[in-house]
Amino acid sequence: MSVPRPRIGHRPLAEVAGEHYDLVVIGGGITGAGVARHAAQAGLRTLLLEADDFAAGTSSRSTKLIHGGLRYLAMGDIALVREGVRERRHLLAMAPHLVEPRWMLVPAATWGRYLLLRIGIAVYERLGKVGRGDRHRNWQRAELAEGEPLLDSGRLPRACVYREYLTDDARLVLATLRAAAADGAVACNYARVRGIDAGDDGCRLEVLDEATGATHTVSARVAVNAAGPWVESLLPPADGPDPAPRLHLSKGVHLVVDRSRLDVRHMVMMTAADGRPVFAIARGGVTYVGTTDTTHHGGAELWPEVQAADIDYLLATVNDHFRGRPLSSADVLATWAGLRPLIRQPGKNPKEMSRRDEVWRQRSLVTVAGGKLTGFRPMAEAVMAAVGDVVGRHLPMPQPLAPLAGGDIADLAALREAVSGRYQLDPTAAERLVRLYGSEVVDVLGERPVPLTSSMYAEEVAWAADVEGARTLEDVVYRRLRAPWFLPGETPALLEPAADLLAGRLGWSDAERQRQLDAVRRRLADELAFRERA
Numbered sequence: 001m002s003v004p005r006p007r008i009g010h011r012p013l014a015e016v017a018g019e020h021y022d023l024v025v026i027g028g029g030i031t032g033a034g035v036a037r038h039a040a041q042a043g044l045r046t047l048l049l050e051a052d053d054f055a056a057g058t059s060s061r062s063t064k065l066i067h068g069g070l071r072y073l074a075m076g077d078i079a080l081v082r083e084g085v086r087e088r089r090h091l092l093a094m095a096p097h098l099v100e101p102r103w104m105l106v107p108a109a110t111w112g113r114y115l116l117l118r119i120g121i122a123v124y125e126r127l128g129k130v131g132r133g134d135r136h137r138n139w140q141r142a143e144l145a146e147g148e149p150l151l152d153s154g155r156l157p158r159a160c161v162y163r164e165y166l167t168d169d170a171r172l173v174l175a176t177l178r179a180a181a182a183d184g185a186v187a188c189n190y191a192r193v194r195g196i197d198a199g200d201d202g203c204r205l206e207v208l209d210e211a212t213g214a215t216h217t218v219s220a221r222v223a224v225n226a227a228g229p230w231v232e233s234l235l236p237p238a239d240g241p242d243p244a245p246r247l248h249l250s251k252g253v254h255l256v257v258d259r260s261r262l263d264v265r266h267m268v269m270m271t272a273a274d275g276r277p278v279f280a281i282a283r284g285g286v287t288y289v290g291t292t293d294t295t296h297h298g299g300a301e302l303w304p305e306v307q308a309a310d311i312d313y314l315l316a317t318v319n320d321h322f323r324g325r326p327l328s329s330a331d332v333l334a335t336w337a338g339l340r341p342l343i344r345q346p347g348k349n350p351k352e353m354s355r356r357d358e359v360w361r362q363r364s365l366v367t368v369a370g371g372k373l374t375g376f377r378p379m380a381e382a383v384m385a386a387v388g389d390v391v392g393r394h395l396p397m398p399q400p401l402a403p404l405a406g407g408d409i410a411d412l413a414a415l416r417e418a419v420s421g422r423y424q425l426d427p428t429a430a431e432r433l434v435r436l437y438g439s440e441v442v443d444v445l446g447e448r449p450v451p452l453t454s455s456m457y458a459e460e461v462a463w464a465a466d467v468e469g470a471r472t473l474e475d476v477v478y479r480r481l482r483a484p485w486f487l488p489g490e491t492p493a494l495l496e497p498a499a500d501l502l503a504g505r506l507g508w509s510d511a512e513r514q515r516q517l518d519a520v521r522r523r524l525a526d527e528l529a530f531r532e533r534a
């Protein structure tokens, strides 16, 4: 099936605000994107408003796992286990370029832990109806020494290796939003909702255009508040006494090192000193390690601070599992932090809180909170059930599953070969481009792409601005090209030429171009500022 090449973020708010919508979605993370797509597929006139850039919040800061749901088994949440396995199958079918089956290795120090793991994984695979090719393997010391040579197999002599799927969270959001746009949804970034007046017959939203400073009113039959960690800041005052807070924000930090410093062959699930899982995941030339899980004090913010203690915790966990020269903070090339919007469970600490979602309704406003990247489609389905109650119509999940933007791929390996041959690229470079753009890779690169660095091209910057709604240099480098975290060595060289290209396309003055460069350079420096906070 061929997918049209829809655009997002290209229509000015002043133009779209004048129209009436069936549904306005607030928040352009994965939750909002999933709802917008489902609504547009169901034939609703849909507008999505994002205060910053698409995926600027939690949905670009995750570990990027499409969890099969093994950890939910330990929490006794069988429904979530089943949902995880089902969803990853669906997502792989809809976006094979964005969902990559990988092997997750879980080492065990003792026989007892190893046996527990084996039993847990076998039960999980049975409950989730995991297919034969995806079933786990059990490894002893000899297999471990060969299969994951850096692991300290003296201390960790056994392991289970099972299937987990890996994605690119921000690009999953973009692909979902563009699929929504293909079905008629409009998505605006830099459109901040400042007030919601939700009545029984419809709602009116006050929206600030962050680009012009103008305020507009948008009206719709229903609004969906999908603002992630910001959900509560948008709720209208309660009719009765102030309700207790519903969300608990938990901070999660990741760090990035050069692959040569931690060359893992599998995704590795380590166990930190406090018993939490911490993952080491290789991607291209880097390995990233995460995450922490600590209560975030204060309100929601886009760039939560990375502390030296967060980095120490992650480094200690790695050094406890791998041999060779220990990693130190000097090895850290980049970091990111995000906030989990967890549903509050009084008396529990963040790691014990369920990752479930909740949907509730106040007149024509439907609010959704909690959840996981992995479950964004079932979350959208639950939201649409509540929207259906408002509009008086059943809005089922559309079938069959249509591909996301770039997802109409018959054979990923063949596409990679073709891209490698056509542009004379090594397998790593071809892999990067195919994973980012899927079936659209040739549309992005054209005939003779112009390199800006050894891996990134001028055409990618143009595509980000023209098709994917990037409005700032940060939008391009962080959430479109994913450079600072996955190509940190090439990022400094990308900035000037990318800023030049964007200045031409987006009409920036010299002063604006410089402001954009300064902002990204500050952001890059902030990622490593934990060293000064030590």
Ligand code: FAD
Residues within 6 Å of the ligand: 026, 027, 028, 029, 030, 031, 032, 049, 050, 051, 052, 053, 054, 055, 056, 057, 058, 059, 060, 061, 062, 063, 064, 065, 066, 067, 191, 192, 193, 194, 226, 227, 228, 229, 230, 234, 250, 251, 252, 253, 291, 337, 338, 339, 340, 341, 370, 371, 372, 373, 374, 375
């Ligand atoms: P967000 O992505 O934060 O989106 C909300 C959006 O609303 C933001 O873009 C924000 O700018 C916008 N907004 C806020 N206020 C307004 C306003 N007034 N007007 C308009 N827009 C507004 N899940 C997994 O499945 N697998 C993982 O491996 C995984 N790892 C994780 C690791 C970490 C460290 C964290 C923090 C989370 C992880 N998660 C994972 C969970 C997952 O990332 C989140 O559940 C998901 O991204 C939340 O998406 P969201 O759309 O609800 O929120």
